[in-house]
Amino acid sequence: MSSIKNPIFEKGINLTRRRFVQGIAMGGVFAGMGLGSRSLLAAALKHQELQTLRGTDFNLTISEQAVNFTGVPRIATTVNGSLPAPILRWREGDTVTLRVTNLLRETSSIHWHGLILPSAMDGVPDIANDFPGIRPGETFTYRFPVRQSGTYWYHSHSGFQEQTGLYGSIVIDPREPDPVTYDRDYVVMLSDWTDEDPMDVYRKLKKLSHYYNFNERTQADLMKDINVRGLAGTWNDRKMWNRMRMSQRDLSDVTGYTYTFLMNGQTPANGWQGLFRKGEKIRLRFINGSAMTFFDVRIPGLKMRVVAADGQNVQPVSVDEFRLGVAETYDVIVEPEDDRAYTIFAQDIARSGYTRGTLTPNPGLTAAIPELDPVPNLEHGDMGMNVMDHGQHQMADGMTMPGMDHGQHQMSDGTAMPGMAHDQHQMSDGKTMAGMDHGQHQMSDGMAMPGMAHDQHQMADGMNMQEMRLEKAGSGGMKPVSLKPNPSDFSARPVQHASTEYGPHVDMRADAPQYRLDDPGVGLRGNGRRVLTYADLRNLRTTHDQPDPDRELELHLTGNMGRYMWSIDGVKHSDAEPLRWKLGERLRITFVNDTMMNHPMHLHGMWSDLETGDNNFLPRKHTVVVQPGSRISYRVTVDAAGGWAYHCHLLYHMLGMFRTVIVA
Amino acid sequence: MIKKTAIAVTALALSTAVMASGEDDPLLYKVMIDKLEVRSTDGPDPLVLDADAWIGYDLNKFWFKTEVEVTDGRIEEAEVQFLYSRAIAPFWDFQAGWRHDIRPKPERDYLALGFKGLAPYLFEVDAGLFIGESGQVGARLDAEYEYLFTQKLILSPEIEMNFYSKDDEEVGVGSGLSDMELGLRLRYEIQREFAPYIGVNWTKKFGQTADFARDEGEDTSDVQFVIGIRAWF
Numbered sequence: 001m002s003s004i005k006n007p008i009f010e011k012g013i014n015l016t017r018r019r020f021v022q023g024i025a026m027g028g029v030f031a032g033m034g035l036g037s038r039s040l041l042a043a044a045l046k047h048q049e050l051q052t053l054r055g056t057d058f059n060l061t062i063s064e065q066a067v068n069f070t071g072v073p074r075i076a077t078t079v080n081g082s083l084p085a086p087i088l089r090w091r092e093g094d095t096v097t098l099r100v101t102n103l104l105r106e107t108s109s110i111h112w113h114g115l116i117l118p119s120a121m122d123g124v125p126d127i128a129n130d131f132p133g134i135r136p137g138e139t140f141t142y143r144f145p146v147r148q149s150g151t152y153w154y155h156s157h158s159g160f161q162e163q164t165g166l167y168g169s170i171v172i173d174p175r176e177p178d179p180v181t182y183d184r185d186y187v188v189m190l191s192d193w194t195d196e197d198p199m200d201v202y203r204k205l206k207k208l209s210h211y212y213n214f215n216e217r218t219q220a221d222l223m224k225d226i227n228v229r230g231l232a233g234t235w236n237d238r239k240m241w242n243r244m245r246m247s248q249r250d251l252s253d254v255t256g257y258t259y260t261f262l263m264n265g266q267t268p269a270n271g272w273q274g275l276f277r278k279g280e281k282i283r284l285r286f287i288n289g290s291a292m293t294f295f296d297v298r299i300p301g302l303k304m305r306v307v308a309a310d311g312q313n314v315q316p317v318s319v320d321e322f323r324l325g326v327a328e329t330y331d332v333i334v335e336p337e338d339d340r341a342y343t344i345f346a347q348d349i350a351r352s353g354y355t356r357g358t359l360t361p362n363p364g365l366t367a368a369i370p371e372l373d374p375v376p377n378l379e380h381g382d383m384g385m386n387v388m389d390h391g392q393h394q395m396a397d398g399m400t401m402p403g404m405d406h407g408q409h410q411m412s413d414g415t416a417m418p419g420m421a422h423d424q425h426q427m428s429d430g431k432t433m434a435g436m437d438h439g440q441h442q443m444s445d446g447m448a449m450p451g452m453a454h455d456q457h458q459m460a461d462g463m464n465m466q467e468m469r470l471e472k473a474g475s476g477g478m479k480p481v482s483l484k485p486n487p488s489d490f491s492a493r494p495v496q497h498a499s500t501e502y503g504p505h506v507d508m509r510a511d512a513p514q515y516r517l518d519d520p521g522v523g524l525r526g527n528g529r530r531v532l533t534y535a536d537l538r539n540l541r542t543t544h545d546q547p548d549p550d551r552e553l554e555l556h557l558t559g560n561m562g563r564y565m566w567s568i569d570g571v572k573h574s575d576a577e578p579l580r581w582k583l584g585e586r587l588r589i590t591f592v593n594d595t596m597m598n599h600p601m602h603l604h605g606m607w608s609d610l611e612t613g614d615n616n617f618l619p620r621k622h623t624v625v626v627q628p629g630s631r632i633s634y635r636v637t638v639d640a641a642g643g644w645a646y647h648c649h650l651l652y653h654m655l656g657m658f659r660t661v662i663v664a
Numbered sequence: 665m666i667k668k669t670a671i672a673v674t675a676l677a678l679s680t681a682v683m684a685s686g687e688d689d690p691l692l693y694k695v696m697i698d699k700l701e702v703r704s705t706d707g708p709d710p711l712v713l714d715a716d717a718w719i720g721y722d723l724n725k726f727w728f729k730t731e732v733e734v735t736d737g738r739i740e741e742a743e744v745q746f747l748y749s750r751a752i753a754p755f756w757d758f759q760a761g762w763r764h765d766i767r768p769k770p771e772r773d774y775l776a777l778g779f780k781g782l783a784p785y786l787f788e789v790d791a792g793l794f795i796g797e798s799g800q801v802g803a804r805l806d807a808e809y810e811y812l813f814t815q816k817l818i819l820s821p822e823i824e825m826n827f828y829s830k831d832d833e834e835v836g837v838g839s840g841l842s843d844m845e846l847g848l849r850l851r852y853e854i855q856r857e858f859a860p861y862i863g864v865n866w867t868k869k870f871g872q873t874a875d876f877a878r879d880e881g882e883d884t885s886d887v888q889f890v891i892g893i894r895a896w897f
Contacts, residue, residue, distance in 0.1 A: 218812040243784040504751035655688030
């Protein structure tokens with residue numbers, strides 16, 4: 001059934017899809033619409049270089065522009081006629097002035113994603129202070145000091161303009177010498193393009209939520225499963241999902257069926273190209289400027305040394321692959337040792353398509369393009385089930401989580417236990433974990449805290465491991481124990497759902513959401529490659545001087561996939577009161593994902609200091625991916641007064657899964 | 665009376681539905697021609713339409729449902745329902761309104777109450793209770809499943825059963841289980857929105873309903889091959 005898993009390589013019958021996914025070789029921004037000869041020339045170049053604007057003073061014009069990525073001419077929303085928008089190159093410490101003129105027939109805006117700046121400059125209409133958006137024909141002048149360095153991006157925060165092309169990258173050179181050395185520097189902006197009107201995409205998802213999912217399991221998968229697991233095994237495997245009316249292939253709402261995935265604005269058929277000389281160190285600044293697409297990125301033949309996440313330096317970690325959530329950025333260093341071409345391969349999380357580029361010493365060379373990975377299935381952990389915790393029947397509500405009793409079965413045949421596998425591995429590699437050798441049940445308690453395994457030093461100085469174990473044993477060994485709230489631990493308290501989470505608008509609640517920092521995520525588990533996880537991220541500089549949180553805030557990501565409704569704590573943005581935070585406080589925010597999708601949560605105006613295991617080296621992010629059925633925590637120093645947006649960065653989720661934050 | 669009650673229910677519903685909106689929840693509509701098919705029989709082949717449409721928001725909608733059978737240019741059976749639909753559970757909508765049977769004559773009106781949604785194990789279910797004038801009570805269960813041979817080639821078995829509390833000889837309905845229909849349709853989705861199909865449909869009338877049919881010289885049981893299209897927008 002490779003044709004199902006891998007529609008691109010389907011022969012013959014599906015030319016339409018092939019064209020959609022691959023795009024056309026000459027795709028990109030076309031001249032027309034009264035533009036001058038300069039853009040005509042640019043469009044004629046196969047490997048169109050992205051325009052870079054440098055300095056402190058910028059004029060940006062938002063307008064409509066004819067493009068053609070698939071063979072069908074379409075109208076995009078662009079900045080200075082470019083898709084992606086021009087790269088803005090700033091210097092830390094400068095004050096930049098950006099005059100943004102809106103030539104569209106509707107209100108527009110530009111948000112500087114990840115930038116620490118005054119609310120009035122943040123560019124979210126009606127939420128940022130005194131900013132109603134940029135009306136047609138108007139020019140708005142943004143002016144703010146640049147207080148950070150690294151890789152960021154900018155995009156529209158109005159309507160669906162981001163989907164139609166209004167996104168570009170920002171590179172800020174540090175004032176102090178860069179801790180990262182490199183000979184070449186490329187931005188690699190990944191994005192998703194559709195020929196459809198984004199409103200039509202949204203309508204279709206509301207009418208038929210799996211409209212774009214052409215990787216559902218079929219007859220062929222069933223036969224294969226029955227061959228491998230037998231009839232009973234297959235039934236047991238699928239029973240819970242079918243009972244819950246959930247698809248294990250619900251990986252991405254919008255796929256390569258409509259999307260052409262772009263790398264620096266180039267279609268996969270065309271392919272972006274970056275040149276190098278053998279032995280050089282190349283810095284690649286990956287930015288996910290997609291509306292809806294998570295990308296899994298690798299460069300076969302090259303190790304990638306991750307040196308920054310969301311623009312902020314991290315302790316270098318060498319990986320084969322990383323997952324780039326929507327709106328996240330990673331900077332990596334690669335050092336090709338051979339005089340040959342390498343493919344930068346970015347497949348979407350649903351394995352419905354890819355985009356690609358080439359690093360090459362010679363413009364004439366390309367490298368092989370890998371096949372898409374097999375389409376993965378979501379696993380029990382992705383539903384927020386503690387797969388080890390088979391004794392519990394805390395799901396009185398049969399709709400929420402039937403089938404907990406299959407945990408044991410799952411365990412015995414060793415399938416669907418991602419978290420478990422990782423943790424066991426980590427435990428067995430020599431770390432002392434007295435008390436963990438008491439068999440499965442004992443372990444299952446320990447496993448309610450997967451963070452534990454990779455966080456021993458923290459435990460050593462923060463918590464008493466022995467005490468915790470005894471406390472758990474004392475509780476009868478089966479129930480999660482309420483540990484004393486200690487903001488610096490990975491306490492897995494029993495999860496509580498607000499009353500607003502119950503109703504027709506929420507189809508799932510995770511009752512045993514796990515910290516899964518070391519879980520690379522669905523489709524990347526055990527793939528034989530070293531995949532970056534959040535557990536790998538440690539700030540380059542110590543964060544030990546940052547204060548402990550003053551208070552904790554738990555937010556649940558909720559939705560109903562079938563009805564295509566998204567919310568936080570079961571309340572959508574238009575019905576929600578703003579979150580009111582106190583200027584100067586330090587917050588600890590814990591997300592619980594009560595859905596089966598990844599949600600990249602983006603807080604404007606303030607850093608998200610992600611708890612990845614070592615509180616002395618908290619990496620700073622602006623966008624944090626909350627894996628399906630998981631929980632994750634970060635800290636926020638509330639140091640920016642005004643109105644801020646806080647939302648899921650999936651474009652078709654954010655209308656509902658959104659909060660206004662007011663800091664005063 | 666029934667008609668008035670039904671209209672009152674829908675009117676009340678209208679006021680609730682128009683209040684709910686927001687940019688995340690735009691007013692949408694959907695028209696679904698579930699079946700438009702020709703059935704092969706011994707006599708003239710009937711043309712059957714089974715369609716519905718809704719307009720509304722995430723949780724509140726108005727539904728229209730219809731089933732029409734035309735044989736030899738004559739409408740043999742025609743039923744319409746106008747319903748207010750409110751989501752009451754993650755996978756279930758409660759629907760209430762007016763069912764009007766235009767054919768066979770004489771026309772009949774019912775207050776319609778029902779649940780429509782997705783049952784565990786992914787069965788699409790539409791279960792309705794119909795309260796008619798003169799105390800007639802009808803019930804209908806419709807369940808459908810989709811089995812994917814491929815992403816586009818889909819087999820859907822379907823069952824429909826009708827029950828009535830009383831004989832209604834004028835329209836040929838008897839008390840108890842009056843009729844049952846089992847269908848098996850294989851469609852190919854050229855697009856999500858458009859799929860031709862072929863299939864087989866087995867119908868059987870039971871009890872008094874069967875007797876009424878026999879009196880009219882009709883078959884009480886039939887196996888038909890069907891060919892049709894499924895489309896929505």
